[in-house]
Amino acid sequence: MLNSVKIALHGKVFNDEVKPHIKRVVDILIGSHVELIVSQLFAKKFTEAFPEYADFEIFRKLDADDNVDYLISLGGDGTLLEAVNYVGKLEIPILGINTGRLGFLATTPKDKIDKALSDLLKKNFKIDSRALIYLETDSKVFGKKPFALNEFAILKTDSSSMITVHTYVDGEYLNSYWADGLIVATPTGSTGYSLSCGGPIILPHSNNFVITPVSAHNLNVRPLIVSDQSVITFKIEGRSNKFLVSLDSKSHSVDSSIKMSVRKGEFKANLITFDQLNYFDTLRQKLNWGLDLRN
Secondary structure, eight states: OGGGOEEEEEEOOOOTTTHHHHHHHHHHHHHTTOEEEEEHHHHHHHHHHOGGGTTOEEESSOOGGGOOOEEEEEESHHHHHHHHHHHGGGOOOEEEEEOSSOOSSOOEEGGGHHHHHHHHHTTOOEEEEEEEEEEEESSOTTTTOOEESSEEEEEEOTTSOOEEEEEEETTEEEEEEEESEEEEEOTGGGGTHHHHTTOOOOOTTSOEEEEEEESOSSTTOOOEEEETTSOEEEEEEESSSEEEEEETTEEEEEETTOOEEEEEEEEEEEEEEOTTOOHHHHHHHHHTTTOOTTO
């Protein structure tokens, strides 16, 4: 049965401290007769560190014909967000092994690698399906990947002054945000950029978006939670005609003529979870809840 398992690996640059943990992952999978395929972005550093594994198949993108069963993300949350881009509508389950720092999404710590991979190969895990946000524009700004797990953002360029984002929900005028930008975050993304701008934490399966201004000019303008069944549309104004739009780690420069709206994606990101850790455990650990920092 294990002979039929095919796993994709994706990661980023890693240091000598992380190297033994990545080797442990590979050794376990090879010892279990798993077929491995490595992302092109990860392949160079991977083969430099492990020349004995230099003959692995490399992928630039994943297709249904690749018949990948799982994707393992080796890094932090940013690496896992890239993994979601590789998977897209294939909805391949993703296991995030945290070799980085924060790990809201990549929740499997380095000291749990053996147990996690054993459970993965035994199919002793749960699937946590997370909603994506999908961007529609009158030009294909993000090509075939106009989606994100965390958030969509409209931002001023570094040197420009404040921008105005006219915002509509299901065709009804909501507000004109005078700010450095505007974020629309999924529940998953509510612990990311939106949180740092004063947005609330939303539990992962709450079926909502949160609209969060970035450094709003009017202090009475607060984050707003709306249904993820809504379509949110934007018109941008500013002294500069260039603005940045981003979907997680992807960003592009656009001008004010662009027409943009966001809605819930038609497919989801399937994250692999284990019984040892739940979402509330993650919040307490990552946000240091319950600790008396005075001592």
